[in-house]
Amino acid sequence: MPVNPAPRAYQIVLQAIEEDLRTEKLSVGDQLPGERALAEQHGISRASVRDAIRILDVMGIIKTSTGSGPNSGAVIVSNPSAGISQALRLHLAAKGINVREIVESRILLETWAAQMNPRDPIHAQQVIDRTAVLIMRMDDAQLSREAFHRIDAEFHVLLASMAGNAVVESMMESLRNSISDYVAASIPDDESWQPIVRVLRRQHKAIHHAFATNQRERAAQLLEEHINWFYSQTR
């Protein structure tokens, strides 16, 4: 019973591209050769090339679009959270992970990022300024729930970016994305949403104030309470 190593054809292309990325023969902004060209180069069919392209796509390594010209085809981007989000989302659906674990992880990452000494003080100050703008935008009473959640997510990811760790930042964003549907579905009516959003606004302002006055530990504590409180409302 010889267990086949099962060498998939698409891995030829995948490994070649990964190697080109590693050696910087390819980097962000570059265009990949066309699918037909890759197929001929590696002596495999276009269908197998497409398998590799699809993987790079869902992993957030490339962005594909039709048409011709410099901005068409497969272009290298760098969106680490795309692949992680998709993975978490699917495993959440498959019951491999649950909401408690995601919330717990989010608290871990966000409080860590809050207490971290910023790698780049200039960036940290920019974050504080930009989050202030987001807070103002979230004060708009006309804002739809979808828009609020979008800005809310940006607020949290921005704060986490202060730590200067792309892995943590991507995970944060991914954790947020993976349960966004769950959150939206668990607060169905607008009547129950209105009192919640008022509390969220207050909490955001308190968190921002703690950051602005450099009270990192307090900011972390407020973040933890904020996240825990919000998810306690989604039942």
Add this chain to the structure above:
Amino acid sequence: MPVNPAPRAYQIVLQAIEEDLRTEKLSVGDQLPGERALAEQHGISRASVRDAIRILDVMGIIKTSTGSGPNSGAVIVSNPSAGISQALRLHLAAKGINVREIVESRILLETWAAQMNPRDPIHAQQVIDRTAVLIMRMDDAQLSREAFHRIDAEFHVLLASMAGNAVVESMMESLRNSISDYVAASIPDDESWQPIVRVLRRQHKAIHHAFATNQRERAAQLLEEHINWFYSQTR
């Protein structure tokens, strides 16, 4: 310039399967319908179905194999670290993230897991017993470097599993996987490896002892020193 909503055909199948997973119409161990059947059900071609299957595959949701019978075709598994590992690995190659960030994240997760109150004390005790066995196996002087690294990885992931958080555990494993090639390449010769492995054995034993005697904070501190020291050797 109307930005295309770009409705990809494979998303039809992907969303249908995700929904079936969410409602538990599909769960671990089940077989997916054949690709030809799915194509007909959703009115799309088999090629597009295969796109969705490929995504589920690389994300660690399913495992595919040829042949017929109950154990063939696409079977639901649950391997959250597969997709995350792949994503991290590719973005590491694409320079979207770097080794420092991965090591930093690993320390964050492992020290958190070490200090966490175990969700399941019985499992925690089993982990302590099993890690003891792993430590003994790593004492074998005949062990190849690859085998040592494999057991080493198992040791760390096991300890992290005590916290009872699948997200943290998967991320741990993924972080470890994503840089395993880097680690292997950065210590090329066996002469420099020998003194390193002796230190690693000592550190593992100290960490295990701290866990066994319930000195969680000390365990976390030793883990941090252990990880930092090891990566300081890989230059």
Add this chain to the structure above:
DNA sequence: CGCATAGTATGGTCAGACCACACCTGAAAG
């Protein structure tokens, strides 16, 4: 009953075709 054989369904791969789209070129219009 035991076992070899043919049958069947699976995913993996390939080839070739057509489509919609975005850009590029160059001729026609101003």
Add this chain to the structure above:
DNA sequence: CTTTCAGGTGTGGTCTGACCATACTATGCG
């Protein structure tokens, strides 16, 4: 000269239909 627009070209997206190796299943022979 510039502007406009019509066609040409290359891209990924999709479909069809075919063949392969594999692994199980059923058949029928001994």
